[in-house]
Amino acid sequence: MEDELESGVVKKFLYINRRAPHGSIYAHEALEVVLIGAAFDQDVSLAFIDDGVYQLKKNQDTSDINTKNFSKTYPALEMYDVEKLYVDKESLEQRGLSEDDLMVDVKILTSDEMKKIITESEVILNF
Amino acid sequence: MKFGILVNEGPYQHQASDSAFLFAKAAIEEGHEIFRVFFYHDGVNNGTRLATPPQDDRHIPNRWSELAKEHKIDLVLCVAAAQRRGMVDPDEMKRNDKDANNIAENFRISGLGQLIEAGIQADRFITFGD
Numbered sequence: 001m002e003d004e005l006e007s008g009v010v011k012k013f014l015y016i017n018r019r020a021p022h023g024s025i026y027a028h029e030a031l032e033v034v035l036i037g038a039a040f041d042q043d044v045s046l047a048f049i050d051d052g053v054y055q056l057k058k059n060q061d062t063s064d065i066n067t068k069n070f071s072k073t074y075p076a077l078e079m080y081d082v083e084k085l086y087v088d089k090e091s092l093e094q095r096g097l098s099e100d101d102l103m104v105d106v107k108i109l110t111s112d113e114m115k116k117i118i119t120e121s122e123v124i125l126n127f
Numbered sequence: 128m129k130f131g132i133l134v135n136e137g138p139y140q141h142q143a144s145d146s147a148f149l150f151a152k153a154a155i156e157e158g159h160e161i162f163r164v165f166f167y168h169d170g171v172n173n174g175t176r177l178a179t180p181p182q183d184d185r186h187i188p189n190r191w192s193e194l195a196k197e198h199k200i201d202l203v204l205c206v207a208a209a210q211r212r213g214m215v216d217p218d219e220m221k222r223n224d225k226d227a228n229n230i231a232e233n234f235r236i237s238g239l240g241q242l243i244e245a246g247i248q249a250d251r252f253i254t255f256g257d
């Protein structure tokens with residue numbers, strides 16, 4: 001079904017995650033795109049901005065809301081060669097979070113640095 | 128220029144599908160090409176043929192179908208998102224043992240790889256969503 005392209009074209013993909021992990025399906029379905037997209041050997045980066053920073057918070061437990069705890073997938077992204085995870089510094093600080101609260105290794109960026117990542121990307125998917 | 132389009136919201140509830148449609152139409156009128164429109168999240172609901180909006184309102188699914196027919200645009204609903212939300216084509220109906228299908232003409236159901244491919248193939252890729 002998912003035929004890999006043989007064009008050899010490698011583009012800079014950026015997935016921008018702006019929403020809280022639970023309460024809507026955006027984060028969960030965005031992660032599904034990242035996993036499928038990993039098979040295409042593209043240059044992939046993920047950005048976590050606004051409430052999107054909560055997606056990476058450690059120790060998520062969805063048992064009381066009866067939804068799937070897809071957060072376990074984030075630490076597995078490394079195995080899919082998805083290693084460039086960028087987190088917006090201001091968004092973290094506004095929510096009282098620090099790098100220690102996150103479950104994966106990330107690069108914390110100022111908004112100027114984030115702007116540069118966005119500007120340099122060729123295919124941007126907003127979720 | 129070759130455009131790829133992602134629609135992340137359902138019809139009527141949100142303007143995303145309207146904006147994507149008007150953009151696609153304007154781009155075609157200016158001589159550009161729409162490589163593919165990929166419908167994701169609740170956006171898959173744009174592909175139902177069972178919608179009956181009031182007569183004095185636009186018919187969003189039909190409008191997409193007609194644009195696709197006229198200009199040979201590839202309209203793709205994500206299979207995983209479609210399965211969750213009950214959007215079914217004849218193949219999926221058989222595969223999942225359902226008693227009906229509801230996909231509109233000139234839409235098809237396929238995998239997320241089609242979204243990534245659109246990103247790779249298009250000169251510009253645009254998300255319409257919330």
